[in-house]
Amino acid sequence: xxxxxxxxxxELESYLCDFNGRATLPLxxxxxxxxxxxxxxxxxxxFDSMSASGMAWVLSRLSxxxxxxxxxxxxxRVETWVEAVANYFTRRCFRIINSNEITLGxxxxxxxxxxxxxxxxxxxxxxxxxxxxxxETDKSCPISSIARIPPxxxxxxxxxxxxxxxxIDINRHMNSIKYxxxxxxxxxxxxxxxxxxxKFDINYLAExxxxxxxxxxxxxxxxxxxxxxxxxxxxDSVCRSRIIWQTIDPQAIRSASSQQQ
Amino acid sequence: xxxxxxxxxxELESYLCDFNGRATLPLxxxxxxxxxxxxxxxxxxxFDSMSASGMAWVLSRLSxxxxxxxxxxxxxRVETWVEAVANYFTRRCFRIINSNEITLGxxxxxxxxxxxxxxxxxxxxxxxxxxxxxxETDKSCPISSIARIPPxxxxxxxxxxxxxxxxIDINRHMNSIKYxxxxxxxxxxxxxxxxxxxKFDINYLAExxxxxxxxxxxxxxxxxxxxxxxxxxxxDSVCRSRIIWQTIDPQAIRSASSQQQ
Numbered sequence: 396x397x398x399x400x401x402x403x404x405x406e407l408e409s410y411l412c413d414f415n416g417r418a419t420l421p422l423x424x425x426x427x428x429x430x431x432x433x434x435x436x437x438x439x440x441x442f443d444s445m446s447a448s449g450m451a452w453v454l455s456r457l458s459x460x461x462x463x464x465x466x467x468x469x470x471x472r473v474e475t476w477v478e479a480v481a482n483y484f485t486r487r488c489f490r491i492i493n494s495n496e497i498t499l500g501x502x503x504x505x506x507x508x509x510x511x512x513x514x515x516x517x518x519x520x521x522x523x524x525x526x527x528x529x530x531e532t533d534k535s536c537p538i539s540s541i542a543r544i545p546p547x548x549x550x551x552x553x554x555x556x557x558x559x560x561x562x563i564d565i566n567r568h569m570n571s572i573k574y575x576x577x578x579x580x581x582x583x584x585x586x587x588x589x590x591x592x593x594k595f596d597i598n599y600l601a602e603x604x605x606x607x608x609x610x611x612x613x614x615x616x617x618x619x620x621x622x623x624x625x626x627x628x629x630x631d632s633v634c635r636s637r638i639i640w641q642t643i644d645p646q647a648i649r650s651a652s653s654q655q656q
Numbered sequence: 657x658x659x660x661x662x663x664x665x666x667e668l669e670s671y672l673c674d675f676n677g678r679a680t681l682p683l684x685x686x687x688x689x690x691x692x693x694x695x696x697x698x699x700x701x702x703f704d705s706m707s708a709s710g711m712a713w714v715l716s717r718l719s720x721x722x723x724x725x726x727x728x729x730x731x732x733r734v735e736t737w738v739e740a741v742a743n744y745f746t747r748r749c750f751r752i753i754n755s756n757e758i759t760l761g762x763x764x765x766x767x768x769x770x771x772x773x774x775x776x777x778x779x780x781x782x783x784x785x786x787x788x789x790x791x792e793t794d795k796s797c798p799i800s801s802i803a804r805i806p807p808x809x810x811x812x813x814x815x816x817x818x819x820x821x822x823x824i825d826i827n828r829h830m831n832s833i834k835y836x837x838x839x840x841x842x843x844x845x846x847x848x849x850x851x852x853x854x855k856f857d858i859n860y861l862a863e864x865x866x867x868x869x870x871x872x873x874x875x876x877x878x879x880x881x882x883x884x885x886x887x888x889x890x891x892d893s894v895c896r897s898r899i900i901w902q903t904i905d906p907q908a909i910r911s912a913s914s915q916q917q
Contacts, residue, residue, distance in 0.1 A: 408690050409703045413821070414828045421822065429669055436729075442670045443729065467826055468697075468704065559841035560674070560848055561682065565728055567675045580820035584866045587821055605845045 397438055399531040402474040402492075403430040409467040413587065417464040418471075420579065420592050424459065424572045427489050427502050430473040440523050442565075445508065450522055453507045454571050455484065456541040458596045461491070461500035470494050476531035483507055483516050485526065488536035503538040544598050544635035547625040552610035553581055558603045569603035574634050578624045581613055586640070590620070594639040601633045609633060658699055660792040663735040663753075664691045670728040674848065678725040679732075681840065681853050685720065685833045688750050688763050691734040701784050703826075706769065711783055714768045715832050716745065717802040719857045722752070722761035731755050737792035744768055744777050746787065749797035764799040805859050805896035808886040813871035814842055819864045830864035835895050839885045842874055847901070851881070855900040862894045870894060 405426045413419045435441035435452070445451055465471045474490040489502040507516050508523065520527060556577055564570040575597065603609055607628050614623040620640040626633050666687045674680045696702035696713070706712055726732045735751040750763040768777050769784065781788060817838055825831040836858065864870055868889050875884040881901040887894050 408693055409826050410689060410693065410831065411686075412826045414824050414826060416826050419822070425672075428671060432669055432671065560843060560845060561680070561837040561841050563675050563845070565670050565673045565675060565677050570671065576822040580822050582821060584821060584824070 396528065399529050400474060400476040400534065401430075401434045401437070402472045403433055404470055404472050405429070407465055407467050407469050407471065412467040414584070415587070416467045418467075420459060420461070420595055421572050421576045423461065423464075423491065423500070423502075424457070424575055426471070426473050426491075427457075427459070427475075427504070428454075428571065430475045430489065431487055431504065434475050438525070438529055440526050445523070446511075448522070449511050450508050450517060451511055451566060453509050454504060454599055455507050456505040456596070456598050457502065457571070458504075458538050458541040458594065459500065459502045460538055460594045461592065463497075463499045464591060465491075465493055465499055471499070476534055477526065477529050478503075478531065478534075478536060480519055480526050480530055482518050482520065485519055488534070488538075490536075501536055501538050503536055503541055505541060541596055541598070544596065544623060544637050546632060546635070547612050547614045547623055549612040549614055549625070551612075552627075553613040553624075555608060555610045558605055558607045558609060560605070562603070563605055567604070569607075569633075571599065574599075574603070574626060575636070577609070578611065578626065578636050578638070581611055581624065589643060590640040591643050592638055593641040595636065597634055597636040599634045601628065601631055603628065603633050607633075657789065660790050661735060661737040661795065662691075662695045662698070663733045664694055665731055665733050666690070667731050668726055668728050673728040675845070676848070677728045679728075681720065681722075681856055682833050682837045684722065684725075684752065684761070684763075685718070685836055687732070687734050687752075688718075688720070688736075688765070689715075689832065691736045691750065692748055692765065695736050699786070699790055701787050706784070707772075709783070710772050711769050711778060712772055712827060714770050715765060715860055716768050717766040717857070717859050718763065718832070719765075719799050719802040719855065720761065720763040721799055721855045722853065724758075724760045725852060726752075726754055726760060732760070737795055738787065738790050739764075739792065739795075739797060741780055741787050741791055743779050743781065746780055749795070749799075751797075762797055762799050764797055764802055766802060802857055802859070805857065805884060805898050807893060807896070808873050808875045808884055810873040810875055810886070812873075813888075814874040814885075816869060816871045819866055819868045819870060821866070823864070824866055828865070830868075830894075832860065835860075835864070835887060836897070838870070839872065839887065839897050839899070842872055842885065850904060851901040852904050853899055854902040856897065858895055858897040860895045862889065862892055864889065864894050868894075 472492045478486040487504045491500045562573045612625040622638045624636045733753045739747040748765045752761045823834045873886040883899045
């Protein structure tokens with residue numbers, strides 16, 4: 396049996412980074428999903444074995460919390476493990492680590508498994524009995540839960556987009572990370588110049604498919620740095636997200652970089 | 657001195673692939689740029705050494721020709737070499753190879769180097785003297801040139817988008833691959849269901865920056881499978897592309913897959 400926890404390395408190519416020369420949150424999200432895919436695939440409960448049984452994993456909630464974003468041309472490791480398996484959900488944790496073994500952030504994800512014909516959730520311990528052997532009990536994740544994000548009361552959408560070819564993935568629905576890209580596109584470049592995302596939570600509620608018009612409703616912060624965004628198809632939410640910003644402290648960035656040298 | 661030609665491996669994670677379970681053209685483009693970046697970086701003329709001298713490489717033209725798109729969960733290699741260096745341009749070639757050493761496609765790219773202060777082209781042999789030692793004379797690329805794509809006469813844009821945070825890269829302008837994603841988003845899912853892109857040419861003409869409105873003008877094919885798309889900022893083209901489609905032959909896909917087993 397392979398170890399319960401595994402880690403995967405990723406190189407941060409310059410041109411994959413944002414205008415500040417650091418990894419974007421969607422890029423961190425991509426690496427996280429890549430680590431989850433590889434971890435599950437190698438342990439016999441990945442995309443291929445699930446497809447062969449007529450099932451698929453569906454990401455239900457994701458929370459990413461970063462104290463520092465990795466710099467371009469650096470290498471990071473994403474450590475991942477299964478934290479819990481219940482009847483209809485499984486929880487998977489992640490730790491993002493730089494090449495000096497400094498922890499840059501954590502993530503927590505909640506997954507359901509669906510039957511590809513009925514699109515209904517399946518009982519995970521029955522559908523995927525090998526999963527319970529990989530539950531890691533010796534590790535803990537500082538993100539203990541991902542709250543339900545409430546519906547917003549805003550009347551007018553801040554923006555809208557149509558789901559296109561580049562948004563759709565192998566499951567024939569909108570890619571989980573693309574929702575995040577569209578949400579972040581609501582913010583002005585000045586926001587990214589002076590702030591970084593400390594915490595990003597997303598609840599996935601329905602599937603976006605090719606041609607759907609998704610309207611983005613944003614609740615302005617009431618004296619806080621916390622924004623809520625509801626991505627809606629007509630009257631229904633396809634996902635809801637919470638973005639918590641923090642001011643970039645140039646001193647902190649400098650001291651973190653010198654630590655890394 | 658490192659070998660003139662180098663190759664880099666990439667894994668095709670399932671969820672990075674399109675709804676047909678194959679790599680998208682923008683993903684192939686991303687791997688190509690990643691291979692170019694790594695090849696140059698390791699040989700002393702990459703992003704870092706150019707930045708340190710106040711210069712940057714600018715992609716001027718790119719042509720990608722694919723006979724077959726790699727399947728999800730497979731591994732591909734991108735081989736790259738510098739084919740020529742002139743005063744104001746350098747040409748770099750690529751070969752895309754699957755794990756059975758079958759060539760899936762080729763690409764040709766033309767690059768200029770600019771001074772980051774003046775934004776003007778610099779003389780490459782003077783600015784980057786080490787490059788000439790790496791010109792590979794023993795290899796040839798089946799794509800011999802990338803033609804200039806003419807301006808279109810269409811009066812009405814087929815679509816438009818605003819350049820947002822997710823489109824901008826470390827050079828503070830629109831990422832080369834993002835232009836391609838937006839161009840492909842013009843096509844209906846039915847086009848991708850029945851056809852694949854045999855050849856994609858793009859001429860980069862100006863920079864898109866945050867907040868720019870880019871209008872896409874598309875010339876419908878005159879009885880051919882060749883489309884021209886002009887991406888314009890006001891009256892000026894930021895890039896022009898030519899997309900040549902071919903019908904997917906299910907028989908050819910089957911025989912190609914069995915060859916790979």
